Amino acid sequence: MSNSVNTNVGALVALSSLRGINSELDKTSKRVQTGYKVADASDDAAVFAVAQGIRGNIKAYASVQSSLAAGEGLGQVTAAALTGISNLIGDIKAKFANLADGSLTSEQREVYTNDAEQLLSQINNYISQATYNGKNLLDTNDGTLVTFVADVSGTTLTLSTGSGLSSAAATDFASVIAAYTSADGYSAAMVGLSTLESLVNSMSAEVAAQARSITLQKGFVDDLVDATKTGLGALVDADVASESATLQSLQVRQQLNIQALSIANQQPNMLLSLFQ
Known part of the structure; x- marks a missing residue:
């Protein structure tokens, strides 16, 4: 790997990984908070449409x-x-x-x-x-x-x-x-x-x-x-116990990626030692 002060490849890799983890963390956190694996159309449009139809039937049956x-x-x-x-x-x-x-x-x-x-x-x-x-x-x-x-x-x-x-x-x-x-x-x-x-x-x-x-x-x-x-x-219901375990795992991975990003951001500073 080349040493460059313009492009920090390690930081880019760590940042990309962190974005993915944050996205998964948001989804998992939503499942834990709402209790649904499909809470709205953004989670799964097809399943949500089917679920809404079933909810309508349940309301009709209540009458x-x-x-x-x-x-x-x-x-x-x-x-x-x-x-x-x-x-x-x-x-x-x-x-x-x-x-x-x-x-x-x-x-x-x-x-x-x-x-x-x-x-x-x-x-x-x-x-x-x-x-x-x-x-x-x-x-x-x-x-x-x-x-x-x-x-x-x-x-x-x-x-x-x-x-x-x-x-x-x-x-x-x-x-x-x-x-x-x-x-x-x-x-x-x-x-x-x-x-x-x-x-x-x-x-x-x-x-x-x-x-x-x-x-x-x-x-x-x-x-x-x-x-x-x-x-x-x-x-539509989420397995809250499973999602909670996944949430903890993602939080750990998030912290590790933050540390990896911090290390990658320090890499260009090491080049300064070549000029001392």
Whole structure:
């Protein structure tokens, strides 16, 4: 190698190596700081574009999860109300059986009648309180069909109670009971109660089947989102432990290159000794 004061080849080599190390150090430091090996398009434009598309899908699925969760909640509230009404109907049947006893005094009959009316009034309460997120499937005033988004393509699932179970139904039964004054009348009331019971049982089965579909779909969407996030992570996440080790290695190499550059820069000064 020639000795020149105009061109310091050693310094140029050390400087070039230092630039490369600094560039790698910046990239590795970015990965450690962000946790991503592909944080933006400058890291890898193709992978970043794919990742952005996946992130968009995850956001869309988040809306689907919210909709299905609302459906699950409404289904549970409606099912609980219908179960409560069904239990009340059983209690009312017991009152009707008592009222069919022709040996009752007028005072006893009045007590049983009042009890039956109170139970039917409670049915009204169950109907009006079966509300979730502003929706009530039992009261026809609020509507008896609600749809929920099931996937990102716009497919929907439905919760419906058919004709609904309006609060007027229980009121009508209470009026019928109040009108009866003989044991014979309660047989007719029992027929009316059986009609209500059949309606409630039919609604319970319908809501249970629909709610089960929503719950199953919600579980599937939850699993799908988890799998999508895992795939996204494999695509863009950095191995922070590995990157940290690489960062330390590059920092050591950086210091060594700085020292090499310093030594190379001192080389021309050695030529001065030739003139002493």
